[in-house]
Amino acid sequence: MPSSAAVAYGLDGAETCVRMISPHGVFEPNAAAEEFLPYLDRLTEADHRRFYRDMVVVRRFDTEAANLQRQGQLALWVPSHGQEAAQVGSAYATRPQDHVFPSYREHVVGMIRGLDVVDILRMLRGVTLGGWVPEAHGNFHLYTLVLASQTLHSTGYAMGMQLDGSTATGNPETDQAVIVYYGDGASSQGDANEALVFAASYQTPQVFFLQNNQWAISVPVARQSRTPLYLRASGFGMPGTQIDGNDVLASFAVTAKSMDDARAGHGPSLIEALTYRVGAHTTADDPTKYRDPDELAYWVARDPIVRFRSYLQGRGIEQEFLDAVDEEAADFAADTRRRALEITGPEQSVIFDNVYAEPHPLVAEQKAWLDRYEASFDEGEN
Amino acid sequence: MTVATDTSVTSAALPMTKALNAGLRRAMLDDPLVLLMGEDIGPLGGVFRVTEGLIAEFGDKRVLDTPLAESGIIGTAIGLAMRGFRPVCEIQFDGFVFPGFDQITSQLARMRNRHEGGLVMPVVIRIPYGGHIGSIEHHQESPEAYFAHTPGLRVVSPSNPHDAYWMMQEAIKSDDPVIFFEPKSRYWPKGEVRFGESGTPLHASRVVRAGTDVTVVGHGAMVSVLLQAADLAASEGISLEVIDLRSISPIDYGPILGSVQKTGRLVVTQEAPGFVSVGSEIAATVAERSFYTLEAPVLRVSGFDTPFPPAAVETHFLPSPDRVLEAVDRVLAY
Incomplete structure (x- = not known):
């Protein structure tokens, strides 16, 4: 018996929620999926394999990163277990020229955009506040830890695309758009709502990709909203679509259409992906204190990877491929662990570096003072 | 307006609003990436008319009348800056900056560092900040210390039209975020703006009246109060050296310490509440760096540690020339 939250936001029986693959792995698009079916024609057999491979690899990576945290090698870990389909499908709907503004749980989106996941671990290991140069890593911007702050940055960035003429020229190979990830908890933040206001006002080329994973740490989505979150879009004057977020094909197809529309100058839109945070919020969290085990079981039975594997098996995928993916995932995790343990640094000078772009006397004085102070201990030893 | 930046005109007597307008216009002419954003800054020209005429000249792609949301203005300006633009955001009044405070302090100030x-x-x-305009709540405040306390921000405040013209251009050229406090009680008095004469560096403080007995320091609208106090003091045979701080973060201590070397006495002044304030910081730093030259404790003259009061009693709240002179008398009597 699923909890009330699972019923209210459940995946079963909602005809308005776009779904391509049933929870049992059968391709049976519902009525809401019809307009998005042509976008599936873009996918090759190789794409299907990549979707599966990426979902499996990131889940294994996710487990390894949580283990690293338990062993004291990371300050914190933010699991993505359960949200793989929403993230993989939407990420593959972006084009190289697009810009991606993540929240802080979109590890596989970063991977797909070309980010080395060890760069994510550098931040969570406490050696950097950022970790990578977005323009050199698929335009995947930095994680933002204050909820929904990035929604405004993404909207401003999309306004910039309009102002510098990089979008809506009619050339889908070069026209740019933005996708911003946030969640059901962040949807209550003022910034998320202001971003929707600005996006609608300026008709920015962007997609708001809201992963409703049902929980904001310990608070259920019912406390964030009395209405399905995708319906909020219409109040801001933009299209909103709800998808089965555990269906990677639904995530791909709906995001592909929304991003196409954004690049073509048709303005912003919102996608609510219904999914579930199977793990804890972070490694500092204990969901057994507030979640119904039946609810967890309900969602685990709708696991996005199991579903897509069944789908692929129905299409006759060979077992050797599935086994090879498992092996690749294990190797990836082991390699990540090894490289995570090799992360070193930074120098203490990082305290003072890049606080300002231009010289600042106070920072310069304090940097010089710290150097002198710490050098004084060395002199004492001599 | 066009007169103000016509290259054949070398100087003009302008109110600060028009000097700021000329500075913004000059920056927009010099760099097509400069954008203006804010509430009512388009056809209206802003509630103080600082941006008057700019949307007509540069169009609505350079002058963006935004939705009424300060966090939205700052947050989208950050995104535009990431994209390579140089946004200049107008916050309508001092007390309305706080809805954007998180984007300023947690995002804007740290974005480069992150x-x-x-x-x-x-x-x-x-x-626009400060009192003396007899307005309602949230329209007369001096919140500069919050921003000066935040690493990654630069904070400045001009006291006169000439500085306003040049400091605006320097602030826009800076690759760091600059919080630009405009003393609204000084928006309307005219002053000479010398268009051909490059201004003092953005972060330099400056002696605006030489004196020998007591050093008095202030920024923004306080500078005119200090100059009035110096006139009154002179009539009593007391010589005040007046320093216009101009930059609140960083603070240029050179002229302040140089002056205190000479006078041995320092009074720091501000409209803001004095507790954990810019004046407190200056007092502490001068005590650290110039202890043996001081003949008296450094005194602060500030707004009281209360909310800005109803305008009917603001003259009792705001530091006046007489309140400055009361402190001057105390440091001289020490």
Whole structure:
């Protein structure tokens, strides 16, 4: 018996929620999926394999990163277990020229955009506040830890695309758009709502990709909203679509259409992906204190990877491929662990570096003072 | 307006609003990436008319009348700066900056640091501030200390039209975020703006009246109060040296310490509440660096540690020339 939250936001029986693959792995698009079916024609057999491979690899990576945290090698870990389909499908709907503004749980989106996941671990290991140069890593911007702050940055960035003429020229190979990830908890933040206001006002080329994973740490989505979150879009004057977020094909197809529309100058839109945070919020969290085990079981039975594997098996995928993916995932995790343990640094000078772009006397004085102070201990030893 | 930046005109007597307008216009002519954003800054020209005429000249792609949401203005300005633009945001009144405070302090101020130097954040946030205008709540405040306390921000405040013209251009050229406090009680008095004469560096403080007995320091609208106090003191045979701080973060201590070397007495002044304030910081630093030259404790003359009061009693709240002179008398009597 699923909890009330699972019923209210459940995946079963909602005809308005776009779904391509049933929870049992059968391709049976519902009525809401019809307009998005042509976008599936873009996918090759190789794409299907990549979707599966990426979902499996990131889940294994996710487990390894949580283990690293338990062993004291990371300050914190933010699991993505359960949200793989929403993230993989939407990420593959972006084009190289697009810009991606993540929240802080979109590890596989970063991977797909070309980010080395060890760069994510550098931040969570406490050696950097950022970790990578977005323009050199698929335009995947930095994680933002204050909820929904990035929604405004993404909207401003999309306004910039309009102002510098990089979008809506009619050339889908070069026209740019933005996708911003946030969640059901962040949807209550003022910034998320202001971003929707600005996006609608300026008709920015962007997609708001809201992963409703049902929980904001310990608070259920019912406390964030009395209405399905995708319906909020219409109040801001933009299209909103709800998808089965555990269906990677639904995530791909709906995001592909929304991003196409954004690049073509048709303005912003919102996608609510219904999914579930199977793990804890972070490694500092204990969901057994507030979640119904039946609810967890309900969602685990709708696991996005199991579903897509069944789908692929129905299409006759060979077992050797599935086994090879498992092996690749294990190797990836082991390699990540090894490289995570090799992360070193930074120098203490990082305290003072890049606080300002231009010289600042106070920072310069304090940097010089710290150097002198710490050098004084060395002199004492001599 | 066009007169103000006509190259054949070398100087003009302008109110600060028009000097700021000329500075903004000059910056927009010099760099097509400079954008203006804010509430009512388009056809209306802003509630103080600082941006008057600019949308007509530069169009609505350079002058953006925004939705009424300060966090939205700052947050989208950050995104625009990431994209390579140089946004200048207008906050309508001092007390309305706080809905944008998180985006300023947690995002704007740290964005370059978080990116390990991989980007610059050339965003200017203009904030009309201070009292003396007899207005309602949230319209007369001096919140500069909050921003000076935040690493990654630069904070400046001109006291006169000439500085306003030049400091606005310097702030826009800066690759760091600059919080630009405009003393609204000084918006209307005219002063000479010398268009051909490059201004003092953005972060330099400056002696605006030489004296020998007591050093008095202030910024923004306080500078005119200090100059009035110096006139009154002179009539009593007391010589005040007046320093216009101009920059609140960083603070240029050179002229302040040089002056205290000479006078041995320092009074720091501000409209803001004195507790944990810019004046407190200056007092502490001068005590640390110039203890043996001081003949008396450094005194602060500030707004009281209360909310800005109803305008009917603001003259009792705001530091006046007489309140400055009361402190001057105390440091001289020490």
